[in-house]
Amino acid sequence: MKIDLHLHTIHSDGMLSVEKVLQLAKSKNIGCVSITDHDTFAAYNEAPKIAAELELELITGIELSATYNEKDIHILGYFCDTNNTEFLQALKVQHNHRKERVKESLEKLQNFGHKILYSQVEKYCSGNCIGRPHIARAMLEQKIVSTFAEAFDKYLGDKKLAYSPLRGFTPQEAINYIKISGGIAVMAHPEYTDCDYLIPDLVKWGIEGIEVYNYKTKSSVQKYKNVAQKYNLAITGGSDFHAENCGLFGFDLPYSLVSALRERKKF
Numbered sequence: 001m002k003i004d005l006h007l008h009t010i011h012s013d014g015m016l017s018v019e020k021v022l023q024l025a026k027s028k029n030i031g032c033v034s035i036t037d038h039d040t041f042a043a044y045n046e047a048p049k050i051a052a053e054l055e056l057e058l059i060t061g062i063e064l065s066a067t068y069n070e071k072d073i074h075i076l077g078y079f080c081d082t083n084n085t086e087f088l089q090a091l092k093v094q095h096n097h098r099k100e101r102v103k104e105s106l107e108k109l110q111n112f113g114h115k116i117l118y119s120q121v122e123k124y125c126s127g128n129c130i131g132r133p134h135i136a137r138a139m140l141e142q143k144i145v146s147t148f149a150e151a152f153d154k155y156l157g158d159k160k161l162a163y164s165p166l167r168g169f170t171p172q173e174a175i176n177y178i179k180i181s182g183g184i185a186v187m188a189h190p191e192y193t194d195c196d197y198l199i200p201d202l203v204k205w206g207i208e209g210i211e212v213y214n215y216k217t218k219s220s221v222q223k224y225k226n227v228a229q230k231y232n233l234a235i236t237g238g239s240d241f242h243a244e245n246c247g248l249f250g251f252d253l254p255y256s257l258v259s260a261l262r263e264r265k266k267f
Helices: 016-028 047-054 085-111 118-122 131-143 148-156 169-182 195-206 215-231 254-264
Strands: 004-009 032-036 061-068 071-078 184-187 209-214 233-237
Touching: 004 061, 004 233, 004 254, 016 032, 016 047, 016 195, 047 131, 061 085, 061 169, 071 169, 085 118, 085 131, 085 148, 118 131, 118 195, 131 148, 131 209, 148 169, 169 184, 169 195, 195 215, 209 215, 215 233, 233 254
Parallel strands: 004 032, 184 209, 209 233
Antiparallel strands: 061 071, 071 184
16 A cells, blocks of 8 residues: 655645545555644644545644754644644644735835735735745746746745745644654654754654655665664655646555554654
């Protein structure tokens, strides 16, 4: 059974509905999935019913956006209680931080002669998790950039012209909220994050897994397998799917990875 434990929908910065993402997974012979939208469980209002109809195993998931020294650190959470009151309240605060971040980036863009209204960005966001990808889509619409990648490479990426850091969770807080909700915390796409120096601290703060298999980190699988072994971390994997041109999972991962992740929940 193929697995994909890192999928995004229109409830954060994905391009497809929950139903279309799960149908696509089924068409690719993926049998176990997790929707890990940024800072929201909104997909799980509909995902369980759709997954059951498609005979897909669905693991609850989320991808929390944390920052450390103005560097984005993404923490995946699996097997979380999506109704945990304390966690949900913290996510509401995070949603407000996201709105402020977008407004700050729009102000910086205006300094370079590119006026985009918040309402023009908001229309691309189907939930509360507005972010940089929605700004990029508005920039494309106004022909400020010619590609989505250009929006990040020139304006929205880390330390670029219109970059604004997200003042939200610290990595410790993100891990803690996942644990409060009964979940397992996993470091997302470590090579892309480029913060290996932080892994010992993440372990100290309670991280229990690392995303060894990700389309962004295909060149460093063995490196992060070694990291997982060194720190006794569970190994996970996912495509970080956002749109059909991203492709779904390219690795044939064994279901044993899910079993090993689930075993950690017992302790």
